[in-house]
């Protein structure tokens with residue numbers, strides 16, 4: 290693959306197409322203090338204090354860098370309960386970018402899921418989807434329904450060169466409708482830039498087939514566009530029909546295929562907030578009454594006017610290839626270099642972050658000793674980098690109190706948009722490679738304080754041996770004076 294700007298060496302170098310004019314100082318604690326910090330956090334990266342973290346790769350939600358235009362727009366926001374000019378500017382941006390006439394603002398992505406689920410998912414409703422997202426599943430179940438993940442055989446393969454792991458398996462969709470009856474399928478949901486399988490895209494060709502199935506049975510197609518930018522970027526890079534298309538054409542092609550689109554603006558527009566958009570007045574009216582009930586009046590939906598202004602500008606900026614390519618190119622740089630060094634990592638590189646395969650990385654740590662959690666703690670100790678466990682700790686116990694081994698055991702290193710420099714990414718690469726060479730030192734974890742629900746957020750663990758001390762000693766041997 291070529292860089293966005295060609296280098297005479299032919300080397301792949303993702304060049305930043307922005308400059309940094311506001312900076313935030315980072316702390317890189319000595320390794321001994323990093324060990325104390327992760328002990329204090331119960332070996333759970335969610336419980337670390339940000340001041341102890343060097344590179345925060347926990348999530349891309351609400352942590353992206355705003356542009357100067359976004360920051361400037363927040364200074365001219367128009368505060369009003371009803372009819373604010375800020376809202377009018379957001380509405381114009383929505384129509385311009387997505388081509389949808391009707392819009393409902395909400396306070397963040399999950400609020401959109403709440404409203405859509407309450408309106409459309411009845412008791413016994415089954416929602417087919419390419420893959421679930423945590424809050425999506427919770428809201429569909431809260432409304433009395435269930436989800437059915439109908440992904441292709443490629444989706445969960447760690448090592449793959451399949452370009453569209455986010456595709457739906459059309460035969461499985463047809464089979465589900467036949468088995469359940471179309472009256473029990475409230476809608477089909479597709480998620481752009483499929484989050485939990487590593488930010489992997491679907492193709493327009495696949496979405497067209499899903500649309501065909503929807504038309505055949507009279508079903509709605511709901512599109513989660515929280516990670517739209519990355520999916521659009523991959524379509525341009527990987528789907529031949531669109532290699533010369535401009536970004537707006539691809540965005541419109543996707544949105545035109547859906548009946549309802551919704552998003553988390555914490556991701557898609559580097560701001561805060563969220564929204565639901567549709568071309569159908571009938572669908573809009575069905576959802577509208579829940580917005581004042583749960584979110585706020587129809588011209589703010591629980592958001593501040595400053596967020597609304599930044600969202601409007603951020604959505605327009607997301608039509609710029611230089612903007613949307615930055616994060617996937619950095620991820621590709623990191624993933625390809627780790628892969629070439631033999632470090633087990635999910636391939637092909639996706640759009641959200643790099644995902645280390647902890648099962649292979651720590652093949653000597655049994656899955657019920659939480660390898661992905663242990664890898665996250667170990668990486669923090671040797672680097673100050675904060676990742677997120679996406680494995681067995683993220684699964685809650687079953688009704689009998691048994692651990693449920695996760696299908697995949699990943700450590701996610703999210704790449705917030707435009708936040709890091711390439712030398713910081715090189716630092717991540719260096720420390721992960723060093724840790725891989727010293728992986729035999731890393732041992733397992735066990736809970737000593739375990740909540741029943743969503744234990745990964747606030748649960749506390751301890752190492753099953755003195756492996757963290759051994760890791761610190763090895764680090765000091767190799768980096769005698771360094772941090």
Ligand SMILES: *Cc1c(COP(=O)(O)O)cnc(C)c1O
Pocket residue numbers: 350397398399400422424425480484513515516552553554555556562563
């Ligand atoms: C983050 C996310 C959501 C939820 O959005 P929030 O703003 O965090 O509530 C929903 N769907 C996808 C695909 C996401 O990535």
